[in-house]
Amino acid sequence: MVRQSKNALEVKGLHKRYDGGVEALKGIDLTIKEGSFFGLLGPNGAGKSTLIHSIMGLVVPTKGTAAVFGHDVVTDYQAARAYAGLAPQEPNLDWFLTVEETLDFHGGYYGMRKAKRKERIDELLEVFSLTDKRNSRAMMLSGGMKRRAILARALMHKPKLLILDEPTAGVDVELRLELWQYIKRINKEGTSILLTTHYIEEAEQLCDSIALINHGKIIHQGTSVELKKQYKKKTLEDVYLSLVGREELTREQAV
Numbered sequence: 001m002v003r004q005s006k007n008a009l010e011v012k013g014l015h016k017r018y019d020g021g022v023e024a025l026k027g028i029d030l031t032i033k034e035g036s037f038f039g040l041l042g043p044n045g046a047g048k049s050t051l052i053h054s055i056m057g058l059v060v061p062t063k064g065t066a067a068v069f070g071h072d073v074v075t076d077y078q079a080a081r082a083y084a085g086l087a088p089q090e091p092n093l094d095w096f097l098t099v100e101e102t103l104d105f106h107g108g109y110y111g112m113r114k115a116k117r118k119e120r121i122d123e124l125l126e127v128f129s130l131t132d133k134r135n136s137r138a139m140m141l142s143g144g145m146k147r148r149a150i151l152a153r154a155l156m157h158k159p160k161l162l163i164l165d166e167p168t169a170g171v172d173v174e175l176r177l178e179l180w181q182y183i184k185r186i187n188k189e190g191t192s193i194l195l196t197t198h199y200i201e202e203a204e205q206l207c208d209s210i211a212l213i214n215h216g217k218i219i220h221q222g223t224s225v226e227l228k229k230q231y232k233k234k235t236l237e238d239v240y241l242s243l244v245g246r247e248e249l250t251r252e253q254a255v
């Protein structure tokens with residue numbers, strides 16, 4: 001029986017040790033409330049991708065549990081995956097498929113009927129200014145267009161939890177603003193968001209809750225205001241620098 005849950009994500013005591021011995025997650029506890037815009041910040045190697053991949057069923061945790069809207073990512077992985085959508089950092093598109101085929105196959109994989117797929121594809125192509133690239137193969141798209149296609153694909157099956165892994169890395173200002181406008185809108189309409197980003201100001205502006213992760217552990221979690229208070233810092237960037245032990249880089253000290 002599926003437990004009713006209002007939490008978009010509930011992670012309890014999650015551990016991951018890769019073959020070879022690296023312990024990427026060392027007991028993660030994390031709750032994302034439904035409707036939240038949640039930021040996960042941490043340096044390279046902190047365990048962000050391992051956590052996201054565990055949620056998406058791409059990595060099998062060694063210990064602990066994770067559930068998306070009450071569906072366990074291991075024992076009930078099909079439902080968990082249907083509730084979640086991932087826009088990965090790497091543009092992992094099939095280069096030989098057209099934009100339309102990319103979205104259509106994804107929708108089909110999630111059991112959407114043809115008419116529904118067509119309707120959703122038209123809508124997403126319009127939203128992401130991809131309508132005239134409909135029949136272009138992924139390999140022919142510019143970097144920004146690939147990013148848009150990845151986002152459209154993640155949204156195709158209308159996930160209730162959208163996971164964005166560094167969505168604005170290397171993206172121009174125009175696309176960045178366009179993207180946030182759309183993400184903020186779907187968040188207001190009820191989609192829960194899990195965002196990882198290196199743009200800390202972006203997280204500060206967008207996220208209602210932020211978790212700091214390092215060495216496979218959640219160090220602190222709260223609103224940006226709470227974190228600044230706790231670390232006695234003026235900006236979230238300074239909190240972050242303190243977390244990674246690089247306080248000398250604070251902008252206050254820069255001329």
Ligand code: ADP
Nearest residue numbers: 018020022024043044045046047048049050051
């Ligand atoms: P982040 O996304 O925060 O940069 P990762 O989850 O990618 O962090 O990595 C966490 C740790 O796990 C790092 O030490 C990394 O080298 C290691 N790691 C990641 N993926 C693998 C893998 N497939 N096999 C072995 N070690 C891995």
